[in-house]
Amino acid sequence: RAAPLPFIARLACSLLLLKLKRQQPSPALISARSPGRRRSRPAMATALLSRLAQEVDPWAPGFWRDFGMGMLKPLAATAAVAMAVALSYTQRLGVEAEMLYAIARSFLQLSVIGFVLHFIFTQSSPLWILLAYLFMVTVAGYTAGRRARRVPRGGYIAGVSILAGTAVTMFLLVLLSVFPFTPRYIIPVAGMMVGNAMTVTGVTMKKLHEDVKAQRSLVETALALGATPRQATVQQVRRSLVIALSPVIDSAKTVGLIALPGAMTGLIMGGASPLEAIQLQIVVMNMLMGASTVSSILSTYLCWPAFFTKAFQIDDAVFAD
Numbered sequence: 001r002a003a004p005l006p007f008i009a010r011l012a013c014s015l016l017l018l019k020l021k022r023q024q025p026s027p028a029l030i031s032a033r034s035p036g037r038r039r040s041r042p043a044m045a046t047a048l049l050s051r052l053a054q055e056v057d058p059w060a061p062g063f064w065r066d067f068g069m070g071m072l073k074p075l076a077a078t079a080a081v082a083m084a085v086a087l088s089y090t091q092r093l094g095v096e097a098e099m100l101y102a103i104a105r106s107f108l109q110l111s112v113i114g115f116v117l118h119f120i121f122t123q124s125s126p127l128w129i130l131l132a133y134l135f136m137v138t139v140a141g142y143t144a145g146r147r148a149r150r151v152p153r154g155g156y157i158a159g160v161s162i163l164a165g166t167a168v169t170m171f172l173l174v175l176l177s178v179f180p181f182t183p184r185y186i187i188p189v190a191g192m193m194v195g196n197a198m199t200v201t202g203v204t205m206k207k208l209h210e211d212v213k214a215q216r217s218l219v220e221t222a223l224a225l226g227a228t229p230r231q232a233t234v235q236q237v238r239r240s241l242v243i244a245l246s247p248v249i250d251s252a253k254t255v256g257l258i259a260l261p262g263a264m265t266g267l268i269m270g271g272a273s274p275l276e277a278i279q280l281q282i283v284v285m286n287m288l289m290g291a292s293t294v295s296s297i298l299s300t301y302l303c304w305p306a307f308f309t310k311a312f313q314i315d316d317a318v319f320a321d
Contacts, residue, residue, distance in 0.1 A: 078103065120183050129183050133190050137163045140198035147202035150209050152306040152318055157299055158201050165201075165295030166193040169287050178283055189287065192263070196288045197295040200244045204296040207240035208233075208303055213319045220314060229308040237300045248292050252285050261285070 081103050085096045120128045141159025148154045170190060179185040212219055212233055222232035230237075255261055256278070260268075263284045267277035309315055 129186050132187050136191055136194045140194045144198045144202035148205035151205050157302040161201050161295045161299040162197045164298055165197050165291045168294055169291040193287055193291040197291045200292040200296045201299045203244040204240050204299050207243050208236055211236035211239055223312055229304045241296055244296050248289055
């Protein structure tokens with residue numbers, strides 16, 4: 001029994017399996033062939049992908065032994081962390097303990113989430129998809145809120161923005177039949193969108209707060225002349241959105257030229273054709289752009305009630321030093 005494949009590799013196997021099944025000859029044509037003739041390449045590839053994409057049984061004999069053997073490579077890769085810790089110590093950066101804690105935490109989190117996803121993938125109820133999605137959004141909202149901790153109810157604003165942006169984008173992809181509504185597809189895709197939207201939303205909220213505070217006199221002048229909070233902060237909102245969305249836009253501009261993205265790399269390492277990998281990567285870049293833009297723009301709308309009073313005045317408690 002082979003060690004479990006990464007989930008992005010299983011996603012590639014499933015997509016290739018669906019395509020190859022369509023390319024298989026009909027049963028009548030197969031029966032008409034001579035018995036000694038070898039199977040066609042699509043049929044052989046379909047059988048191989050079916051074996052790769054099948055579920056792993058944690059209670060099967062020898063599974064934990066093989067799983068432990070498969071974890072030897074990740075453990076060996078900690079040599080790079082040891083090098084980073086040694087350099088941090090020699091340069092007296094003081095982040096050695098934090099590095100070790102981060103790696104140990106990621107090791108534990110990924111191990112646990114692997115088994116959780118394995119359980120969810122074996123369930124047919126869409127309720128498990130919803131629970132996993134809401135959990136990711138909750139954690140992302142809390143993390144983005146901590147980044148913009150000076151924004152009142154920052155966690156709530158970030159969570160609602162991420163939820164709306166990713167849900168709208170996911171609904172559009174499912175409606176257009178880009179992805180089927182199954183845990184194996186929805187959860188990895190939603191995770192990528194939520195993680196990206198979390199970063200963009202947190203940066204947007206933080207930058208907007210900083211700009212309004214730095215240009216408070218200009219905003220108050222506009223309010224005194226009869227402008228609404230939205231009109232008074234339009235320049236600050238645009239600047240914060242441009243700064244937050246710039247990494248996403250730059251990544252889309254240089255994808256494949258500077259570095260291969262994670263989804264494409266996982267597909268290729270999982271055995272998929274580079275041509276198949278770029279198709280999924282294009283979908284990923286499109287959905288990240290859409291979800292990040294919707295989430296960041298919505299967060300600015302939700303920040304206005306937190307920054308201003310009902311009398312359209314800047315809340316001193318929010319922008320106090």
